[in-house]
Amino acid sequence: MRFIDLKTQYERIQDQIQAQINKVLDHGQYILGPEIGELEKELASFTGSNHAISVASGTDALLVAMMALDLKPGDELITTPFTFIATAETMALLGVKPVFVDIEADTYNIDATKIEAKIGPRTKGIVPVSLFGQVADMDAINEIAKKHKLFVIEDAAQSFGASYKGKRSCNLSTIGVTSFFPAKPLGCYGDGGACFTNNEELKDKMVMIRNHGQKEKYLHHVVGINGRLDTLQAAILLEKLKLFPEEIGLRNDVAARYAANLRPELHAPAVKSERISVFAQYTLRHPNRESIQKSLQDKGIPTAVYYPIPLHLQPVFSGLGYRAGDMPVSEMLSKEVFSIPMHPYLTQDEQAEIVRTLNGFF
Ligand SMILES: *Cc1c(COP(=O)(O)O)cnc(C)c1O
Numbered sequence: 001m002r003f004i005d006l007k008t009q010y011e012r013i014q015d016q017i018q019a020q021i022n023k024v025l026d027h028g029q030y031i032l033g034p035e036i037g038e039l040e041k042e043l044a045s046f047t048g049s050n051h052a053i054s055v056a057s058g059t060d061a062l063l064v065a066m067m068a069l070d071l072k073p074g075d076e077l078i079t080t081p082f083t084f085i086a087t088a089e090t091m092a093l094l095g096v097k098p099v100f101v102d103i104e105a106d107t108y109n110i111d112a113t114k115i116e117a118k119i120g121p122r123t124k125g126i127v128p129v130s131l132f133g134q135v136a137d138m139d140a141i142n143e144i145a146k147k148h149k150l151f152v153i154e155d156a157a158q159s160f161g162a163s164y165k166g167k168r169s170c171n172l173s174t175i176g177v178t179s180f181f182p183a184k185p186l187g188c189y190g191d192g193g194a195c196f197t198n199n200e201e202l203k204d205k206m207v208m209i210r211n212h213g214q215k216e217k218y219l220h221h222v223v224g225i226n227g228r229l230d231t232l233q234a235a236i237l238l239e240k241l242k243l244f245p246e247e248i249g250l251r252n253d254v255a256a257r258y259a260a261n262l263r264p265e266l267h268a269p270a271v272k273s274e275r276i277s278v279f280a281q282y283t284l285r286h287p288n289r290e291s292i293q294k295s296l297q298d299k300g301i302p303t304a305v306y307y308p309i310p311l312h313l314q315p316v317f318s319g320l321g322y323r324a325g326d327m328p329v330s331e332m333l334s335k336e337v338f339s340i341p342m343h344p345y346l347t348q349d350e351q352a353e354i355v356r357t358l359n360g361f362f
Helices: 006-027 034-047 058-068 086-093 138-147 200-209 231-261 289-298 315-320 328-336 348-359
Strands: 051-055 076-079 097-100 123-127 151-155 175-179 193-197 282-285 337-340
Touching (some): 006 034, 006 231, 034 051, 034 193, 034 231, 058 086, 058 193, 058 200, 076 086, 086 315, 097 315, 123 138, 138 151, 193 200, 231 282, 289 337, 328 337
Parallel strands (some): 076 097, 123 151, 151 175
Antiparallel strands (some): 175 193, 282 337
């Protein structure tokens, strides 16, 4: 059984993918070829954003967004400790201090009611993460940001395709960023990512930053990086994007079957009203995580833990001065969460076996 099944998806669209790849091999424009612009148009229209800027990874998307917002060493950004390292690592790369705010126990997203207490004179923005495919409390977060004149970057690396009050993730804040890492809801066949904004000035800046700060060749206006998406990955994404709306539906079917059948002790993920999750992960929790994982493993059912150590307790951030106990919800959940197979092609038989094994534990 597979945790995420990319093979079945590939088999569905093998001929089309190979045609796309051959097209790129024929025209030979491997860097910023025509598929880049085509993909950006499709991504913008899919999310409803005015602008999409493709980049080399989700990590670069965070970095490019933060660079475009002119963050300086000593600035502070408020974020969640219950996320992948890249969310705060990119801040640290720019000398920006991540300020962590604990999460909600039922959605795993930042607890918006705890943000305002952490805003200080150096706070420049808020970086909520729409974790496991569900958008964070963006209305509340945007309202706080507006009141304190802060920007908001939605880390939507796991939530591309999700909806919030009828709008798509990535189009809910100053800048939205996502990842096309193979295992994300929409993945390419390598690394990839994108930034989204409705602000034309920020768009122009991000287009420059991802390509060494240049507008015309060898004329460099700002400090940038080599953060371009490969034309080949854009061509693959153009094909995979066609399947994606159907796959969001299939992911939600799988999630609904899990929720209907799993024992309540396992805490099936809560999806708040007016939201559609893309279930990047299907995450459960239980104090006896290790024994549950073991009984699944014995049946050949793979599991994973996202995330075993919250960021405020990571050695790399020890200089920030956090201690165990500072973020009690994140710390409790990091000891209890585990994710089970979730992808659009999970069969009902496979799912029944997963449910039987999990429920059999009680
Ligand atoms: C995957 C991920 C990233 C980084 O994306 P990459 O494409 O792997 O660089 C950033 N933030 C979150 C929340 C992620 O899950």
